[in-house]
Amino acid sequence: MMPQGVPWQLGLLLLVVPVQYFLTTWKPTSDLERRDTIHQLAWKFESWRANTFNAVTWKKWFQQKYNQIVYFLEGRTQPIYGDDDEGESPAVEVLDYLDKNGHFAGSSEPRIKRPSNVKFRVGQVIKHKVRGYRGIIIGWDETAKAPEDWFRQMHPADKPHWKKMPNYSILVDTRDISAALITYVPQENIEVISNTRILHPQIDDYFEMYDGTRYLARPWLKHIYPHDQ
Template identity: 45%
Template sequence: MPLDGRAAFQLGVLLLALPLQLLISSYYNAGDETQRTFILNRLITKAAVIKEQLFTWDTWQNWCQDLYNKVKMLKSLNQESDAGTDDPALEESYKAHSREYFGASKEPRYPRPPHVKYRVGQVIKHKKWGYRGIIVGWDPYTKAPESWIKEMHPADKPHWRKKPSYSVLVDTRDRPEPQATYVAEENIEVVTNTKVIHPAIDDYFYKYDGAQYLPRPKYKSLYPQG
């Protein structure tokens, strides 16, 4: 169902209200004149950005419609979860959202299987596509939806299914849009003395020692042996 103009505008105003209210509240609670001046400048800047970038009808309509579609999709997935489905395609779609694919499982990887060649924190280069990245997870064998495997694995590489695959944060100098990939072990080449740029690095690691990134304690508990 498309959003009408009134609904889109109301939704947008409500979503903008919270950050502006927080800034105004901070202004009145500031302890001295310097803090108030700083917060007031932020408030003026934020208002200018909103006026310049957001107050056009096409922008609001497209943004709000996209938000509505995402909420509708999540609601649909929840309904499928509760009711089940006899449609194999829908069933596979739901499973793809509910399982822990692409090295994202929260189960500790211990002990580390001897056939898993690479470790979390190592900087790698993709042998085929050439981009750099950091390993942030691995599976002892490929764990991904069947449709993804059929699309991404070459027909002459059926053995990849039974080999380790690695979740990798891609360097934004090689691919400007921040992203993660899931790479077969055969496509990985380790590099040293190379830092990677990605906005999510600090979520996983606290330091680069010249050879690899060192995981934060909470993340190291998932991969005690790397």
């Protein structure tokens, strides 16, 4: 018996060919731009395929899309929930805090100076030393900025120094955690890895492309972190 979902994947793969032909024939751009457009199309398809067929069940996928539509129509930011009770995953609504006092590296104030104690940069691919998940850095704070109730819930009592060190917002690879999560991680818990692409539905919101070693920030993100590029 053919595995569930395979017919859909085959159909979509067949659809790529005429789409590619249309882009190369009718899109009025240079050869370089055409190749970049096709590359982005393939990358978005792979990200969608992995998220839909591998990372979550059909029920979760449908619920996620339904919630996105509802939140969009209501003009609200969709909250992200975690299921980790050992710290650093956003078990409370992280996104609801992003525009409040710059929590979770959400401040749009440009980092004019890059502190010497900030070890990592926006766009670098990292791995969590304890949990093992992979992700991309999308922002940092020289010291942790989050609501006190979040600290009480997510930081162990024996780790008070976590608040005083640089903390990083991370887009988590959906192949490692079966949800589109953003985590906020103390510097001592992450390490840079190489030759690794990340799957997450919000990557294109922050980055233009992957250059083989790191993700290149979009202009708005470069403006906030001018010394990270």
